Amino acid sequence: MFMAIDRRAAAETWLRTRGADGIDHPGGTLLAHLGRVRTLLAEWGAAGDVQLAGLCHAAYGTDGFDVALLPPDERPVLAEVIGPEAEALVYLYGGCDRGRTYPELARPVVTFTDRFGGGRHVPPESDLRAFMEITAANELDVVRHNCELADRHGAALAALFDRTRRHLSAPATHAWTAFASRSRPAT
Template sequence: MSDDVDVRAWLQERGTDTVRHPGGTLYQHLCRVSEHLSEVGHRPEVQAAGLTHAAYGTDGFDLALLFWQQRDELRGLVGDEAEELVYLYGSCDRDRTWLTLPRAGEVTDRFTGTVRTLEADRLTEFVDLSLVNELDVLHQNPGILERNRAYFTALFTAWEPVVSEPLVKEIHNVLGRV
């Protein structure tokens, strides 16, 4: 597993610092997500996943830094556990997964169509990564929340039972429920 400096250099080599994203560039977004996961107490592997979560593109952001079939390259960079979480995040079919995730614990893979059931700890890490990503976008562009308040309220409320405690408080602040 490479260190954080190597991972950030890899991201920049792939042009993430030139891709526009709410709040600046994709690179800045990836860094903020990783730092936020650190602030709420996640392990280095989850932080590394946060830093590289867009490597395979996502259901909401098509740009991929490498093809999902090239998973070994990212594994060599961030380690098996972080890469597995990045793959899970990038491959997630959000329409078929997100609202039922806390109850079912299942993630539908948009690349292969397979369904994977997550253990409780991995479920919280996956939901926290997903939530921190969405929160960063909303913090950078509050208009997105205002235009889609009902959707985010339903989503964040559904996720609340499996979200880590510091993020539950943040959900309440963002949604205006103290």
């Protein structure tokens, strides 16, 4: 527990030194968003490495957010701060080619396409589950803090997380089910 707290504090400091507290993001700054994602993951019972990965999930940018705090060829820098296991999850998340990978997410075995190098691989089930938890927490925070994005993408995201529930924890599934039920228009 002490080590995880130290790594979290180190990660928050590192994110500030990389300017995350000055980058606009739905709900304030990128740093505020990253902190909320980590908090959601903690509330859902995610392991410490998954929480650290959630806190740093946008370090290399993402397929949906092109601001990078660090180029992917400097992965050892982030690994030194949050540990190699958490960094590998950050790379999996940031490197995901969503257009090629998301259509496979409902399958039991998912092949990821790396947007940085174009390679394809099947991550271990534990990494896939961590990826899905981070994805669910990230997207939930975004739609909670941006009504326009919620209106435009909320229903499709809720459907995605319903189809992929085999890879999600019960708390993550419940959070998205609750979001979807509140977002439905009255009939």
